[in-house]
Structure formats: C-alpha cells, structure tokens
Amino acid sequence: MFEERGLIAKVGAGSVGVDSAPALQNIHYRASPATLYEAVPCGVRSRVLEAGRVEAVEVQLKKGVLELCVLALLSRGDNYAYEIASRLAEGIDMGEGTIYPLMRRMQADGLVDTYLVESSSGPPRKYYRLTEAGKTSFAGQKLAWGSFSKAVNAILGEAQ
16 A cells, blocks of 8 residues: 555654554655555544644744744843753753754844853853844834734633
8 A cells, every 4th residue: 555655755663643553663655745644544644643733833833932032031131042042941942953043043134243252161152132123123022922922812711
C-alpha cells in the first residue's frame, strides 16, 4: 500500500500515535501531505492531527507575541540577548536560538540599537536598548494586545 503511493521518507518511532501503529515505524515516504494523510490509519491520523494542531497554535501564539515581550523587557532597561532569552524561556518556553534572529530583525527595523559593555567573565556583551521608534512600537503593541486579549478572554469565557 505504501509503496504504490510513492512513500519513501522516514517516519520514526516516538512520533505521536506511531508507537501504537508498528506498521508505520521506519516507513520511508516521498509524498504530499494529502497522500500521507490518506495512508495513515484513521485512529492514528486523528491523534497526530490533533497534537500537530495544538503544537502549531502554540508556535503561532509565541511568534505573534515574542516581539511585544522583548519590547516589554527592554522597556524596563537595557539588556543583552542571552538574558532576554532566559527571561522569555521562563514564561513562554522558547529556545535561546529564537532570540538572536529576532533581535537582528528588530535592530534592522529600527526598534532597538546596541552597544558593547566589557564583561569580567569573557568577551564584551552586546546590550540592546529601545530606540524612540521601539518605545512607540511598544506602546502601540501593548494597547493592541490589551484589547485583543480582552476580546479573546471574553469569547473563551463564553465557551462551554
């Protein structure tokens, strides 16, 4: 069945639902998601899709609010990327590698600028601070987030 659909990339054990479907372990596939969807048994398919959907929602929520969180942290004072990443990891469970591309983009967008500070424990640290544009952006995003989250919470409160 899998061969006739051109399935050749690897689905590893340990994926959601795969442990309960030994026939799917170590299958190689090269197919569109639609073809793979049809090839996976229905019970496994629903668990995989549900877990994937929840994960995708979490990722999108984090991406959507990450810049606002960085702006909020920097509104309290200048900081370096590792410390910002550590603080974010406490609250929204994001990896350290996520912060560096975001900080570069925010600098390119004129929201932050940088300066170096000597460190007694190694090379100089690059500190980030909000620019005037960053302060303005933070104020606007904070207002938008407040009204958006209030509306979402109202809808969730109405849900059964």
